[in-house]
Amino acid sequence: MNKTIIAAATTCLLTLSSGAMAAVSSTVNLASDYTFNGVSQTGNEPALQASLDYAADSGFYAGTWASNVDFGTGEDTNIEWDVYAGQYFQLNDKFGLDTGIAYYTYHGDSASDTYNYPEAYAKFGYSTSMGDSEVNFWYSWDYFGLDVSHYIAMVAHTVEVAPGHNIKVSFDRSTSADENKWAWDGKDAYNHYRVEYMTSWQGFDFNLAAENTDMDIDSADARVVFSVSRTFSF
Incomplete structure (x- = not known):
C-alpha cells in the first residue's frame, strides 16, 4: 500500500522538467518501518524495499516496487509487490501534473491475492x-x-533549509x-501528519521522519522512521 509509489519509496517521483534522466533505474531502500499513511505495514519492524523503473523524456514512466510486509493477523502474507x-x-515553469494507475499485489499466504487492488492517482506540483x-489524490x-x-487526499510543502538539506511537511486524510x-x-476516515528531513551523502539518500495519526491503535501511533536508499542508473 505504498502511496508515494515508492513511498514510495516508495516512490515514482519524476524530475523530467529539470533535465533528462536515465531510461532505466533501480532504487534499494532500507527503512526502520514501512508505514502507509502513518500505519505500519511491517508490524513496527524494518523493511527492505526495491524498485525498477523506466522513464522516457516524453514523461511516460512505468515500474515495479516490492517490500516485505507483516499484517500480524495470523496469516502469512509477507510480500507486497506493486506495478x-x-x-x-x-x-509550465512552475506547475507539473503526474497521473497514473497502480496495482498492488500481496503474496505469501493462500489468501494473499484476495487483497490485491487497483488505484488511480493524480499529483499536482507547484x-x-x-x-x-503538492496536492495529491488517490x-x-x-x-x-x-x-x-x-x-486519499494529501497536501505537502518542501523547503530547502540549506543546500542539500530539505524539510517536508505533509497532511493527508484517508x-x-x-x-x-x-x-x-x-x-470511515482518519488523519495523518508527517514531518521529514531529507538529505544525500556519497550517493545515498537519507530520510528521517516523525509522524502520527488520530487513530488509537499500536500500528498507527506516534513514531520516528529512518530510511536510507540508493538509486542506480542503467
Missing part, C-alpha cells in the same frame, strides 16, 4: 522560490479487494466510502 504506469506533464508544494474502487471505494466494508479504527 504502476503513468504520465508526467510539465505544464514550484516557487519558497519551495515545492482513488481505488476495490480497496483491498473488498469492493469498496477508498480515497476515507472509506463504506465503513461497513472497510473502517479505520471503527471510523
Whole structure:
C-alpha cells in the first residue's frame, strides 16, 4: 500500500522538467518501518524495499516496487509487490501534473491475492522560490479487494533549509466510502501528519521522519522512521 509509489519509496517521483534522466533505474531502500499513511505495514519492524523503473523524456514512466510486509493477523502474507504506469506533464515553469494507475499485489499466504487492488492517482506540483508544494489524490474502487471505494487526499510543502538539506511537511486524510466494508479504527476516515528531513551523502539518500495519526491503535501511533536508499542508473 505504498502511496508515494515508492513511498514510495516508495516512490515514482519524476524530475523530467529539470533535465533528462536515465531510461532505466533501480532504487534499494532500507527503512526502520514501512508505514502507509502513518500505519505500519511491517508490524513496527524494518523493511527492505526495491524498485525498477523506466522513464522516457516524453514523461511516460512505468515500474515495479516490492517490500516485505507483516499484517500480524495470523496469516502469512509477507510480500507486497506493486506495478504502476503513468504520465508526467510539465505544464509550465512552475506547475507539473503526474497521473497514473497502480496495482498492488500481496503474496505469501493462500489468501494473499484476495487483497490485491487497483488505484488511480493524480499529483499536482507547484514550484516557487519558497519551495515545492503538492496536492495529491488517490482513488481505488476495490480497496483491498473488498469492493469498496477508498480515497486519499494529501497536501505537502518542501523547503530547502540549506543546500542539500530539505524539510517536508505533509497532511493527508484517508476515507472509506463504506465503513461497513472497510473502517479505520471503527471510523470511515482518519488523519495523518508527517514531518521529514531529507538529505544525500556519497550517493545515498537519507530520510528521517516523525509522524502520527488520530487513530488509537499500536500500528498507527506516534513514531520516528529512518530510511536510507540508493538509486542506480542503467
